[in-house]
Amino acid sequence: MVVFIVKSNTAKTKFLLKDLPGSGKRIDILCRCVNSAFCLSHDIRKDVILYLCFAGKTIKFVGKELKHLTPDERGIAILIRKALEGNPTPGVYVSEKSFQDTLLESGKEIIYLDERGEDISHLKLKKDMCFVLGDHLGFDREDQKILEKIGKKISISPKILHADHCIIVVHNFLDRS
Amino acid sequence: MVVFIVKSNTAKTKFLLKDLPGSGKRIDILCRCVNSAFCLSHDIRKDVILYLCFAGKTIKFVGKELKHLTPDERGIAILIRKALEGNPTPGVYVSEKSFQDTLLESGKEIIYLDERGEDISHLKLKKDMCFVLGDHLGFDREDQKILEKIGKKISISPKILHADHCIIVVHNFLDRS
Numbered sequence: 001m002v003v004f005i006v007k008s009n010t011a012k013t014k015f016l017l018k019d020l021p022g023s024g025k026r027i028d029i030l031c032r033c034v035n036s037a038f039c040l041s042h043d044i045r046k047d048v049i050l051y052l053c054f055a056g057k058t059i060k061f062v063g064k065e066l067k068h069l070t071p072d073e074r075g076i077a078i079l080i081r082k083a084l085e086g087n088p089t090p091g092v093y094v095s096e097k098s099f100q101d102t103l104l105e106s107g108k109e110i111i112y113l114d115e116r117g118e119d120i121s122h123l124k125l126k127k128d129m130c131f132v133l134g135d136h137l138g139f140d141r142e143d144q145k146i147l148e149k150i151g152k153k154i155s156i157s158p159k160i161l162h163a164d165h166c167i168i169v170v171h172n173f174l175d176r177s
Numbered sequence: 178m179v180v181f182i183v184k185s186n187t188a189k190t191k192f193l194l195k196d197l198p199g200s201g202k203r204i205d206i207l208c209r210c211v212n213s214a215f216c217l218s219h220d221i222r223k224d225v226i227l228y229l230c231f232a233g234k235t236i237k238f239v240g241k242e243l244k245h246l247t248p249d250e251r252g253i254a255i256l257i258r259k260a261l262e263g264n265p266t267p268g269v270y271v272s273e274k275s276f277q278d279t280l281l282e283s284g285k286e287i288i289y290l291d292e293r294g295e296d297i298s299h300l301k302l303k304k305d306m307c308f309v310l311g312d313h314l315g316f317d318r319e320d321q322k323i324l325e326k327i328g329k330k331i332s333i334s335p336k337i338l339h340a341d342h343c344i345i346v347v348h349n350f351l352d353r354s
Contacts, residue, residue, distance in 0.1 A: 018195070021249045028249040032212075041313055041337040071339065072198045072205040073250045121353075136218055157352050160218040162248065168338075168345040175334050 002174060003106050003130040004050045006033045006163050007099045009137050011054040013084050017074055024077070029135055030054065031076040032164035036171070038063055039071040045171070047127065052080075053099040059083055065091030100146055106130040110151035112139075113170075115160050117153035120170070125177040131170050133163040179351060180283050180307040181227045183210050183340050184276045186314050188231035190261050194251055201254070206312055207231065208253040209341035213348070215240055216248045222348070224304065229257075230276040236260055242268030277323055283307040287328035289316075290347075292337050294330030297347070302354040308347050310340040 008030055015024030020031065030052045037050040038061065046064040059080060067090040069079065083092045103110060108130040111123070132147060139147060147153075156169045185207055192201030197208065207229045214227040215238065223241040236257060244267040246256065260269045280287060285307040288300070309324060316324060324330075333346045 169349045172346045
């Protein structure tokens with residue numbers, strides 16, 4: 001089971017479907033992370049768990065239980081909204097767990113993505129890892145401190161990529177390993 | 178300059194912003210391909226040209242000229258709609274050129290993605306290649322015939338990925354090469 005944890009410093013729990021980046025303070029990135037984590041052509045990756053941590057909430061998506069997931073941003077934003085309103089669809093769970101508690105609970109080897117890290121090709125990849133990603137602003141100082149203590153810093157590209165693109169690249173390394 | 182050509186067999190030129198997958202017959206995939214081709218964190222890939230071929234139209238996006246590109250699907254759908262309505266934003270060009278003419282005009286080495294192709298790691302990558310991708314239905318028989326004649330069939334993953342995810346993986350191979 002591969003786990004992804006995405007932390008957003010800006011995203012909001014209230015947003016307009018017709019303005020996800022503005023009204024949701026870049027919740028569009030988190031929607032695309034759901035797509036990247038689970039969507040295959042005509043299939044869902046069942047061996048993935050994704051946590052989105054933002055605005056004091058953590059939304060957990062469990063691949064093998066997911067239903068009604070469509071790959072489009074608006075469809076995923078509707079799933080997130082339903083979950084936040086207390087009507088989650090199967091496989092989606094909302095809690096008030098902090099990012100740091102989510103990290104500590106994963107019980108897996110923590111790999112956090114940072115362009116200054118060691119290249120992923122040097123990492124002995126296992127399906128049983130937890131990959132941690134920041135948003136367009138990166139990790140804040142407090143999160144960074146914890147990650148430095150418990151995780152390994154890995155780079156996946158010489159370019160700085162969006163979190164949803166990073167998930168695709170990590171999947172490709174895992175799929176090929 | 179890396180070129181991507183994406184052919185959709187279903188996407189339509191008229192669509193509702195609040196229902197891109199349904200009303201646009203999977204134009205959401207094409208919107209995400211624009212994001213994948215160009216969007217870096219806080220930057221645009223200027224050395225990329227993307228062609229979207231669908232419904233008898235070809236929309237060309239030129240990285241170094243692009244303005245007003247946002248990474249969200251809805252924002253990109255608005256750019257596509259403006260271009261189709263004759264009010265393109267900078268770097269976006271609409272023509273009635275066919276998919277096959279677009280292929281032949283690229284003048285570059287043609288690589289088409291197919292899960293039965295040779296693995297991309299065996300390919301000598303150059304920045305000056307043209308990568309061709311199908312939609313969720315793959316290439317139709319006629320397109321397939323031409324691609325077999327003029328292109329090289331390459332696989333990028335043991336899984337079958339969406340076109341927008343394929344673009345991310347190809348970029349990662351190029352960025353690392």
